Structure formats: C-alpha cells, structure tokens
Amino acid sequence: MLAALRKYLMVPKLLRLSAGAPKDHHLAWDRFWSGVKTTGASGDVLWDSGSDHEMQGYLGRLRLHLDPALPVVDIGCGNGSFTRQLARHFPHAVGVDVSDHAVRRARAESDGLANISYAVRDMTAAGAGSWLGEELHALGGGRGGGGAPRAGANVFIRGVLHVLGERDRCALAENVRAITGVNGRVFLAETDFRGNAIDYVSHLGATLRSIPAPLEGAIRGLPMPGRFGPKERSLAFPASRWTLIEDGPTTIETMPLSNPVRADLIPGYFAVLRARNRD
Ligand SMILES: C[S@@+](CC[C@H](N)C(=O)[O-])C[C@H]1O[C@@H](n2cnc3c(N)ncnc32)[C@H](O)[C@@H]1O
Numbered sequence: 048m049l050a051a052l053r054k055y056l057m058v059p060k061l062l063r064l065s066a067g068a069p070k071d072h073h074l075a076w077d078r079f080w081s082g083v084k085t086t087g088a089s090g091d092v093l094w095d096s097g098s099d100h101e102m103q104g105y106l107g108r109l110r111l112h113l114d115p116a117l118p119v120v121d122i123g124c125g126n127g128s129f130t131r132q133l134a135r136h137f138p139h140a141v142g143v144d145v146s147d148h149a150v151r152r153a154r155a156e157s158d159g160l161a162n163i164s165y166a167v168r169d170m171t172a173a174g175a176g177s178w179l180g181e182e183l184h185a186l187g188g189g190r191g192g193g194g195a196p197r198a199g200a201n202v203f204i205r206g207v208l209h210v211l212g213e214r215d216r217c218a219l220a221e222n223v224r225a226i227t228g229v230n231g232r233v234f235l236a237e238t239d240f241r242g243n244a245i246d247y248v249s250h251l252g253a254t255l256r257s258i259p260a261p262l263e264g265a266i267r268g269l270p271m272p273g274r275f276g277p278k279e280r281s282l283a284f285p286a287s288r289w290t291l292i293e294d295g296p297t298t299i300e301t302m303p304l305s306n307p308v309r310a311d312l313i314p315g316y317f318a319v320l321r322a323r324n325r326d
Pocket residue numbers: 076077094095122123124125126127128129143144145146149168169170171204205206207210
C-alpha cells in the first residue's frame with residue numbers, strides 16, 4: 048500500500064517540470080520539434096519507436112476498410128514516421144502538422160521518396176480540410192472529375208486527438224469530413240490510458256529517482272495529454288455525422304523507456320469511420 052502511494056511523491060517534481068511549458072499549444076509543439084536532435088528507438092521523441100511493428104498491426108484493417116487507390120492524409124504527422132509507412136500502401140501520402148519544425152524534419156527524413164508531400168497546417172482551423180481536399184484533387188486524388196463528386200482521400204490519425212481539447216477535436220473532425228469526400232475513410236489510433244498523470248508517467252518508467260529523458264522532455268515542453276477512447280470518439284465523431292465501421296482496443300508503441308531495449312506499450316483505442324449524410 049505504502050509502496051503504491053510512494054509514486055505520488057513525484058507530484059511536486061512533475062508540477063515543477065511542467066510549469067515552464069508554453070500555454071500556447073501550437074508554440075509548445077513547434078518549440079518541442081525545434082529541439083529534437085534524433086528520432087527513432089534511441090531518439091528524443093517518445094512516441095517514435097523506430098519500428099514498423101505497430102503499423103504492421105494496423106495493416107489488416109487498413110486493407111479491409113480503406114480504398115488503396117485513394118491518397119492518404121496523415122494528420123499531425125510529426126516527423127513523418129507513419130507517413131512514410133503509409134506511402135508504401137497508398138499512391139500518395141500527405142503529412143500535415145501544425146509545427147513548421149516537425150514538417151521540416153519530416154521532409155528531411157523522407158528525402159528521396161517520390162510519393163510523399165508535407166504541409167504545415169493547423170487541422171483545427173476552419174477551412175483547413177477544404178484546402179487540403181482541393182490540393183489532393185489537383186494531385187489526382189479525386190477520381191471522377193467533370194463535376195462528379197470528389198472521391199476524396201483516406202485519413203490516418205495517430206496520437207493526435209488525445210492531445211487536443213474537446214472543442215479542437217470536434218473542429219479537427221469537421222476538417223476530416225472535408226478531406227474524405229465520398230469514398231475516403233478514417234483510421235485513428237490513440238492512447239486510451241486509464242489512470243491519472245502519475246500512473247501514466249510511472250507506466251512509462253518515471254520513478255522518484257529518475258525520469259527517462261524523452262519523457263522528461265515531453266513533460267517539460269508539451270501540453271498535458273488526455274485519453275481518447277470510445278466516449279471521446281462518440282463526442283468528436285457523433286453518430287449524426289459519422290458511421291462507425293469498426294473500433295476496439297489497440298496498443299500504441301513508444302521508444303524503449305522503462306527498459307533499455309523493448310518498446311513500451313500504452314493501452315490504446317482504434318476506430319475506422321466514414322462520413323455520413325454528405326450533401
Ligand atoms: C504525439 S505527436 C504524434 C505524431 C505522429 N502522428 C506520430 O504518431 O508519430 C502529435 C502531433 O500532432 C501535432 N499537432 C498538434 N496539434 C495539431 C493541430 N492542431 N494540427 C495539426 N497537427 C497538430 C503535433 O505537432 C505533433 O507532431
């Protein structure tokens with residue numbers, strides 16, 4: 048019992064570390080990405096495991112539900128680790144992120160790959176989805192042409208909705224509607240950790256004595272993450288606007304944190320959706 052409570056002695060340290068994080072979330076993300084020196088399994092980005100193992104687990108569902116002839120948009124792409132993996136399975140992958148430094152990094156890490164592009168966009172801003180839809184149409188993503196309804200694009204979201212507040216999640220979902228057109232589908236995978244912030248950082252290897260450096264970097268600089276599960280999905284993607292095709296538990300993989308060699312695993316939630324009532 049006492050041992051279980053000991054982790055709460057971390058509270059003052061965590062409060063001190065997080066006190067300096069910029070209150071403006073977009074600034075926080077950009078500052079974070081500007082400080083990243085390396086990515087992958089031994090890098091600075093805790094949610095980048097440096098492996099395609101997590102993606103391998105998604106592929107069956109992507110193949111089942113998403114039209115492989117359509118392009119895919121990776122919303123909140125970060126350094127593009129998933130964008131690059133998506134580009135192996137779709138004709139074109141577009142990564143978008145609110146952080147200019149993230150997009151610069153993603154471009155540098157994707158150098159030489161022909162069917163990938165990136166853009167800096169706040170995907171909670173009004174009109175961001177229509178703009179992207181038009182760009183994709185120009186790229187050839189909207190089959191049909193001649194006034195036919197736009198086929199649209201698929202949307203992939205990993206680890207983004209759980210860092211947004213409820214209003215921003217709803218705004219992002221509206222932008223996603225504008226991208227998916229008639230045939231596009233959404234695949235999302237988010238952390239859905241059931242516990243408080245102390246349980247969460249303990250799960251990722253923080254102890255009274257030490258905090259893994261990438262975790263400490265995130266605590267110091269980034270907005271406090273929440274969780275995103277079925278309840279949060281039904282609020283952001285309501286049944287009046289979206290049809291739920293499939294959902295369930297999944298696992299989000301991080302770089303090794305609580306041990307030197309194995310990815311850490313965070314309980315997560317996935318969903319596949321399509322927009323309904325299109326006018
Ligand atoms: C936890 S990271 C996940 C990155 C990437 N999806 C991955 O799994 O490797 C969250 C990403 O969302 C981006 N982000 C946060 N708010 C955003 C917004 N409003 N519009 C677009 N991207 C956003 C951040 O800059 C960051 O790169």
